[in-house]
Amino acid sequence: MRPLIAVVGPTGTGKSATAIMLARQFGGEIVNADALQFYRGMDIGTAKLGEDERGGIRHHLLDIMDISEEASVATFQRQAREAIAGIQERGHLPILVGGSGLYVRAVIDELEFPPTDPHIRRRLEVEAAEHGTAGLRQRLASADPVSAARGLDERRLVRALEVHEITGRPFSSYMPQRTYRQPTLQIGLDLDRARLHERLEQRVRGMHEAGLLSEVRDLAARGVRATKTASRAIGYAQFLEVIDGTSTVEEAVESTTIATRRFARRQLTWFRADPRVNWFDALDPTSEDRIRAAVGEFDTSTGG
Incomplete structure (x- = not known):
């Protein structure tokens, strides 16, 4: 069985182009892990590749949800x-x-999501509203001292108690570990901050020129x-603020x-925290060959 390749990093670093290059080279198919690209009709503002931009490569999990979901x-x-x-x-x-860090980890790592029960959650929320959180914190300290020591805000406190009540397990036992569920190679793309900032401004202006305002009007x-x-x-x-008359187009572009x-900074912080990511400079002319070599070697070594 062939391994899994994950192309990660901040927005604007060329992840989609790199993924297509690898798919062409190694006979691959692409799975989207950008949460906003799930939505039909959210195309320009999410930098979603059109059919004619996908290089004939099969893409999965694009346009799978309505905006109401x-x-x-x-x-x-x-x-x-x-x-x-x-x-x-x-x-x-x-x-x-994709650059949605939690979504990437949910796929590549041993990560279990605890169940939910809206009735239990609502009861705990009512208790917090009517009596404060002191009693809830006391119960959590007894049931899950690890979570209690993290000083959770009210929403997370309720969630931790909800999980314990449903499963009998401490919420902290669901904390993710950096353990791949199958052979995986993470390719991280990054570049100089000043250059990235310049590219992001160009990208936003390009989105406006491509019709972002019309897209938002349709979604509205x-x-x-x-x-x-x-x-x-x-x-x-x-x-949306432009449509509502509370902002100008230029102000919307700037904001x-x-x-x-x-x-992009938050994305980089997330992915930099994972020591397993192999980083490459997105603008280094040698990076493409080195990425190709790294993937080829990994694919071969894992039985691909």
Whole structure:
């Protein structure tokens, strides 16, 4: 069985192009791990590749949800793992690509999601609202001292107690470990901060020129404002303000650029914390050959 390749890193570093290059070279198929690219109609603002930009490579988990739906990491984990298994059964190389860190880890690592029960959660929320959190914290200290010591906010406190009540297990026992569930090679792309910032500004301006405002207008007509995830997405939230008359286009471009740069920093912090990622400079002319060599060697060594 062929291994799993994951192409990760901050937005704007060329992950999609690298994934397509690898898929062409090694007979691969691509699995999307960018949560916002799940949504139909959210194309320009998510930098989603069009059919004609995918190089004839089969892509999975794009355009699988309506904007009215809320993305779930647990659901994505199941769908992505099923897609990867199918790719491997066909003898192809699965290539996971995206900058949504938790979504990537949900696929590549031994990561179990605890169950939920809205009735138990609501009861605990009511208790916190009516009596404060002191009693809840006392119960958590007894049931799960590891979680209690982390000083959880009220939402996480309720969640920890909910999980313990449902499963009898401490919430802390579900904390992810950096343990691959199958042979995996992570390829990380990064570049100089100043150059990345420049590229992100160019990307946002390019999105505006490509019709982002019209895309947001169409989504607004479909009720995007009532959604939890889609309406808050970078670019979409800012251009909704243009439609509402509370912001100019230039202000939306500037605020989207700033928010995108902050997001890229958070992505980099997430992926840099994982010592298993193999980093490459996205603008180094030798990187493509070195990435290709690393993947080829890994694929061969793991029986691909």
